[in-house]
Amino acid sequence: MNRLCTAIAALAACVAIMIAPQSASADPADIDAAARGVVRVVIIDTDGTDDLLLSHGSGFAVSSTRIVTNAHVVRAVLRDRTLRIGVVPSEGDDASFAKLIDYSPKNDLALIEITEGLRLPPLVVAGTIDEENSAVVAVGYPGNVDMAQGLRMRDYFDSQPPVKSRGFLSGIRPSRQFDTVLHTAPIAGGNSGGPLLDACGKVIGVNSFGAMTGASDAEFFFAISTKELLPFLRQNDVTPRVNALPCRSLADIEEEEERRTQLAQEQSRNELAAKAEAEREKRARVRQEASLAVQTERENAMAIAAILLLVGAAAAFIAFQAKQAEDGEKKMMIAGTVAAVAVVAALALWFTRPGLDAIDRRVNAAMADDAGDAGDDGNGSGGSTISVASGPLICTLEVDRSRITGTPERELEFGWDEQGCVNDRTQYGFASGSWSRVFVPNEEDAVSVNSFDPGSQTFTVDRYLLRRSAMEKARAERGTYSPPSCNADDAANKLGDMQGAVLDLLPDRPNERLVYSCRAKTTGGEP
Template identity: 60%
Template sequence: MLRFIILFAALAGLAFPTQVIADPADVNAAARGVVRVVIIGTDGTAVFPVSHGTGFAVTSTRIVTNAHVIRDAVVDDTLQIAIVPSEGDETAFARIVSINTKKDLALLEVTGPLRLPPLTISGDTASDSAEVTSVGYPMNVDRAQGLDIEDIFRSQPPVKSRGFLSGRRPSRQFDTILHTAPIARGNSGGPLLDGCGRVLGVNSFGADSGNSDAEFFFAVSTKELIPFLKANGVPARISAEPCRSLNDLDDAERERIEREQASVRAEMAERTEAQRIKRDRMQLEAEMEVQEDRENAMAIAAVLLLLAAGAGTIAWQAKTGAANDVTARERKLIIAGSLSVLALVGSLAMWFTRPGIDAIDRKVNAAMADAEDITATTPGSITSSNSGTLVCTLQADRSRITGTPDGTVEFDWAEDGCVNTRTQYGFNAGSWSRVFVPNQEDAVSVNLYNPDTKTFRTDRYLLSRNAMSTTREARGKYTPPKCDTDGAASKLGDMQGAVIALLPDAPNERLVYSCAVRD
C-alpha cells in the first residue's frame, strides 16, 4: 500500500508540476524599476495632477505604460508627463516616443537625469494557475491613505498584489493575459510579474462586475509587448528560461553532487577491484617465475656441487697416487683442485643467491608501478591544469536566470587567484571570490571560481538604492591588493567580508558555468 502511495505521488508530481511561488526578493527587485506616471497641468502658478497611472523601465531611460494612461497628454499638448520613481527624489519629465492605441501600449523616454533599473521581460509562456504579482500605484490606496498632491509627487514604493494566471485570450483587438492579481485605477501600465520578477504582461483593465470589485483582470501580453519594443528599437532584456526557485535549484545541485559522489565511489570500487584482480594475476605470475628461478638456481647449484665433488676426487687421487711422474701428478692436482674449489664456490653462490619468497612482492610491486606509469602517460588520462585561459559555458539547468546573461565567459586564471593578470580574487574559507559593487547599477555581483571542479559562478543581488548606498560605502573602505602583493588572496578575502555581510541571504540570480582550459 505504501509503495502504491509513493508511486501515485511521483506520478502526480509529473502530471501537476510544482508551481514556482513568487519570491518577494525578486518582486522587490523588479519594483525598483516601476514608476508612477502622472499627467500634470498648470493654472499659471500651481501644478496639479490630471490623472496618473503606472509604468516600468525597459531600459534605463525608456518606460512602458498603457496608451490610455497618457491619453490626456496626447490630446492636450499643454499637459506634461511626470515620472515619479519608487526610490529617491529624482522626479523627471518624459516625452512620448511611440503610442499604439490598438494594443494599448505606449513608450516614454525620460528627458532628465533620472536613470532606472530596467525589468526583464519573460519570453517563456507561463502555465495556467502559476502565481503572479501585479505592481503599481492604485488610486484607491492613495485615497485610503489620504494622499495629497505633494504625496503623489514624492517617491513611494508601489503596491504589490498576488494572484494566479487564468489563461490567455484575445480581447479588444490584442492578446491579453487573464489573471486574479488585483489591480485598480492607477495600476494601468504597471507590470504583471512571474515568480522570478520578470514581466509577463502590462496590466490594462479589469472585468466589469457591476458595482462590485472585479475579480478578474487583464494584462497586455508579451506577445504584443515584445514586437512593440522591437519595432521601436528598444534593446529590452528578454529571458525565455524557465523560472526556478533557489530552493529547487539547491535541491537539484545536492542531488547532482550526490550522484557524482556515488559515481566516483562506484568508479573507485571498480578500479580497486580491477587493481585487486590485476595484482592477483601478477602475484600468480610472479610466484611461478620466482619458483622457476629458485628451481633453476638449485639445479645449477647441485650440478656445480657434483662437479666440485668429482674434481675433488680426481685431485685426491692425484695427490695419493703412485709417484711415477711427479710433474704430471702435480699438474693434475692443481687443475682438478682449482676446478673443485671454483665449482664449490659457484654452487654455494647459486644456493645462497637463489630468489627468496620476498622477491615475489618486489616483482608484483614493480609490475604494478610500471602499469601505473603507462596509464599516467596514456592520452586523456592526464588531469588538465588548473591555470590558463578558461572558456566557461553557462549551465542553464544549474542556474537561476532572471536576466539575459552571456552564454560563455572567458578569462585567464592563475594558481594564486589572479584573473587576466590584473584582477585578484580573494581566498577565504576554502573559496575563491571577487565582489563587484558598480557605481552605475544597483546590483552587486559575487564571482566565485572553484579550480578543482572548474566551476565558475556569479551570484547577483539586486538591491534598493539605500542598500546599494550602504554597500558602496563598505566597498569604498578598502582597496583590493594587486596580484603580485604578498598574501594578496587572503587579505582580499578578509576585506570582502564586510561587503558580503551586508548582502541578503540569497541572490536574485545565480549563473553557473562549467569551464575548460583552452587547448
C-alpha cells in the same frame, strides 16, 4: 448567454483555486527586484500657480530612461498642452518629468521618456509564458489603496513602494482586437500601465482593465500581452531585455546541483572501488607469476648446486686416487682444482638463490612500473594529475545549472593565473578556500560576486538586485578599501579580507546565478 458566461467564469475561478497549491509561488526577492523599476505616472496641470494632480497610473522601465504605461493613462496630455507627465520612482526623491514618445490606443500602450536625471533599472520581459507555472503578481499604485491610506494630493509626488497583489494566470486570449493575459491578481484604478510579473519577476503583460462583474461574479483582470508589447518597443527603437527561459527557483537549482555533486561523488567512489578491485586482481596475478618464477629459480639453483657438489665430490675422489699413484701429481692438481671450483660454485648458487621475500619485491616493482606507464600521458605530466585551469580560457554558460533572470552573455573569455589575477588586470581575493571578486557599480543597483574554482574550471556570477538604500550601504562599504593590484604582495589574501564587509551586507541568496564551464582557449585549432 450572460448566465452561461458567468457560470463558466465561476467554474474557471474554482479550477484556478483548486490548482493553486500546485503552482510555483512567486519569489519575493525577484518581485522586489522588479519593483525597483516600477513607477507612478502622474498627470499634472501646470496652468496655475501650483501644480495640480489630475490623475495617475503606473508604469515600468524598459530602459534606464524609457517607461511603458497604458495609452489611456496619458491620453489627456494629447488634448491639453498645459498638462505634463510626471514620473515618481518607488524610492529616492528624484521624481522627474517625462515626454510622450509613442501613443498606441489600438492596444492601449504608450511609451514615455524621462527628460531629467532619473535613471531606472529596466525590467526583463518574458520571451514565453509558462502557463503551467501560473503564479503571477500585479505591481503598481492602485488608487483605492491610496484613498484607504488617506494620501493627500502632494503625497502622490513622494516616492512610495508599489503595491504587489498575487493571483494566477487564467488564460491568454484576444480581446478588443489585441492579445491579452487573463489573470486573477487584483488591480484597481491606478494599476493601469503597471507590469504583470511571473514567479521570477519577468514581465508577461501590462495591466490594463478588469472585467465588469456583479456581486456574485468571479473577478478577472486583463493585461496586454507581450505579443503586443515587444513589437511596440522595437518599432520605437527600444531593445528590451528578453528572457525566454523557464522560471526556476534557486532552491530547485541548488537541489539539482547537490544531486549532481552526489552523483559525481558516487561515480568517483565506484571508479575508485573498481580501480582498487582491478589493482587487487592484478596484484594477485602478478604475485602468482612472481611466486612461480621465484620458486622455479630456487629449484633450478638448488638442482645445479647439487650437481656441482656431485661433480666436486667426483673430482675430489679422482684427486685422492691420483695422489696415491706415483705419477698422479698433475692429475691430482687438475682434479683438485675442479673439485674446489665445483664446491665454491655450488655454495655460491645455494646462498644466492632467491628467497621468498623476492616475491614481494618483484610484485612491488611490477606494480610500480605499470603505474608509471598508466600515468604517463605522453607529455610528462602524468594522466592522474588533476588539470588546474591557468591561462586564457573560454567559459560557456551552463543553462541547466544557472538561474537566469536577465539576459547574460552565453560565452566569455577568462584569463586566469595561479595568483588569482584575471585577464592580467583584475585581482581576485582568496578567503575560506575560494577565489572571488565583489563588484559594486555606481551606475547599476546590483552587486555581483564573481567566483572561480580552478580545479573544476567553473566560473560563477551571483547577482544581487538591491534597493537603492541597500546599494548605498554597499557602495559606502566598498569605498573604504582599494583592491590591491595583480601580483602585489599577498594581494589575494588581503583582498579576501577586504571584501568580507560588503559580502556581509548581501542577502542569503542572489537573484541570479550564472554558472560557466571553462576550457582552455584554442589557438590555431590546437588546444
